[in-house]
Amino acid sequence: MTEEKDPVANNRAEEISVTEVSDHVLKELSGLFGNRETVEIADEATDTDRLELTEEMPSDVTPSDVSLDVIEIVDGDDAVVQVFAGAHAIDPLLNGMADDAGTLIVIDDQLDSVVIVDDDRPDNSFEDRQRRSRRRERLKKVKWLKLAGAVIGLVAIVIALLASPIFAIRSVTLEGNVYTSPDAITAVQKTLKGASVFTVNTRKARELLLSDPWVSDVRITTRFPGKALVEIAERVPVIWYVGSDQKARIIDARGRVIAVLAGWPTKYLRVGGVGPTLEAGAVADDVYRAAAQLVLALPDELRPLVKSLEVSGGGELAMTLAGGTLVRFGPPNDLQNKLVAVVVLLRRQNPSTLAIIDVSTGEPTVQVR
Numbered sequence: 403m404t405e406e407k408d409p410v411a412n413n414r415a416e417e418i419s420v421t422e423v424s425d426h427v428l429k430e431l432s433g434l435f436g437n438r439e440t441v442e443i444a445d446e447a448t449d450t451d452r453l454e455l456t457e458e459m460p461s462d463v464t465p466s467d468v469s470l471d472v473i474e475i476v477d478g479d480d481a482v483v484q485v486f487a488g489a490h491a492i493d494p495l496l497n498g499m500a501d502d503a504g505t506l507i508v509i510d511d512q513l514d515s516v517v518i519v520d521d522d523r524p525d526n527s528f529e530d531r532q533r534r535s536r537r538r539e540r541l542k543k544v545k546w547l548k549l550a551g552a553v554i555g556l557v558a559i560v561i562a563l564l565a566s567p568i569f570a571i572r573s574v575t576l577e578g579n580v581y582t583s584p585d586a587i588t589a590v591q592k593t594l595k596g597a598s599v600f601t602v603n604t605r606k607a608r609e610l611l612l613s614d615p616w617v618s619d620v621r622i623t624t625r626f627p628g629k630a631l632v633e634i635a636e637r638v639p640v641i642w643y644v645g646s647d648q649k650a651r652i653i654d655a656r657g658r659v660i661a662v663l664a665g666w667p668t669k670y671l672r673v674g675g676v677g678p679t680l681e682a683g684a685v686a687d688d689v690y691r692a693a694a695q696l697v698l699a700l701p702d703e704l705r706p707l708v709k710s711l712e713v714s715g716g717g718e719l720a721m722t723l724a725g726g727t728l729v730r731f732g733p734p735n736d737l738q739n740k741l742v743a744v745v746v747l748l749r750r751q752n753p754s755t756l757a758i759i760d761v762s763t764g765e766p767t768v769q770v771r
Contacts, residue, residue: 561601569598571630578634581616581661590632599624607632615660615683640694641671641711645679655698657691659684671697674712674722689717692734696721699738704745707753718762725754732762739764 574594576587593607604622611620611634619635637654644666645651652661652670659680666672673693680686693711696719700708712720719737721729731740740761747759747766758769 567596567598569600569627570596571599571602571624572628574630574632576632576634578636581636582611582634583614583616586611586614586617594622594630594632599626599628599630602630615658618654639667639670640697641673641690642667643673643675643677643690643713645677647679649679651677651680651686653686653690653694655691655694657686657688657694659686671708672710674710675714677713687717689713689719689734692737693719696731696737696741699741701745704748707748723753727753727756728758730758730760730762736764 571594574591576590579587589610590607593610594602594604597603602624604624607622608620611617611632616636617634618637621633623631623633625631637658637660639652639660640655642650642652650663650666651659652663652667653673654660659682662680662682673690677690678686685691690713693713697708697711707723707725709722709724712722714720717733719731719734721731723729729744731737743761743764743766744759747768751768755770756768757771760767760769
């Protein structure tokens with residue numbers, strides 16, 4: 403429905419804004435119409451917010467020839483074009499506009515208006531914004547791809563430089579190895595030599611050495627430009643026992659079997675009896691670990707008097723002195739307090755007069771010869 407336009411509102415419409423209407427239509431509107439009628443070109447979904455403008459009547463048309471009406475053309479952008487036109491030219495104009503594809507013409511005689519609805523004309527500004535937005539997205543993706551490629555290339559160059567033979571290890575120095583297997587040492591040297599000081603696999607070399615039962619800890623450091631230092635901490639033998647295969651098992655302070663020998667060693671205290679048949683690297687029973695810790699805890703005044711240790715079938719621990727005195731410790735618990743009681747007793751009495759010292763209950767009892 404078209405509302406009447408008052409003169410004040412018509413005078414304010416100074417700017418001509420004709421969009422989405424063909425040039426020949428505007429020409430016919432301005433030159434042929436004389437009556438003031440209303441033509442609205444609108445989107446089916448809206449008929450609000452109209453912009454009015456008034457175009458002056460052409461010079462070749464006189465007021466006596468035509469009566470003037472106002473035609474309002476409302477396009478899809480809700481803009482209204484107000485022009486002067488003659489009523490006798492409405493039909494030809496509308497017929498020409500109706501020939502355009504996508505144009506629907508509605509004539510309302512009661513309201514004295516013509517409404518032309520055209521919803522088939524695209525919004526060029528919207529498409530431009532869409533194209534610019536897609537272009538920005540493409541540029542942003544290209545930018546990030548270039549940045550990622552530069553970073554990857556830089557990392558590859560750095561890795562290639564660090565792995566270069568210029569920084570290869572040419573000298574390997576070992577410290578602390580006495581009983582370590584020569585095969586393990588050779589394998590470590592092959593792993594280290596020729597590798598870059600920056601990318602050498604020191605973890606693999608360390609694991610190779612730790613697989614040797616004699617080795618308790620390893621530290622490997624590289625020195626620029628081509629050196630490596632391998633520091634080895636070996637286990638300390640404390641006691642030994644004979645297995646059922648008649649081979650000697652050497653035990654460290656933690657009860658680990660560090661070597662299996664065909665002969666019998668003389669540098670370490672022997673645990674009497676027959677023990678379990680274990681391979682190198684295995685861990686012996688708790689009683690053997692307690693025996694090794696007891697030996698390490700012997701004071702200097704008592705160590706020369708100890709001849710051997712014994713482990714009974716029930717897992718009890720005993721010690722034989724050089725003079726033949728037997729010291730019974732019982733179960734391998736609270737050994738430190740039991741050993742202190744034995745040391746105090748031997749300081750007060752001559753060991754040669756004592757046959758048995760029993761501290762298995764925590765309170766020392768003696769049996770003289």
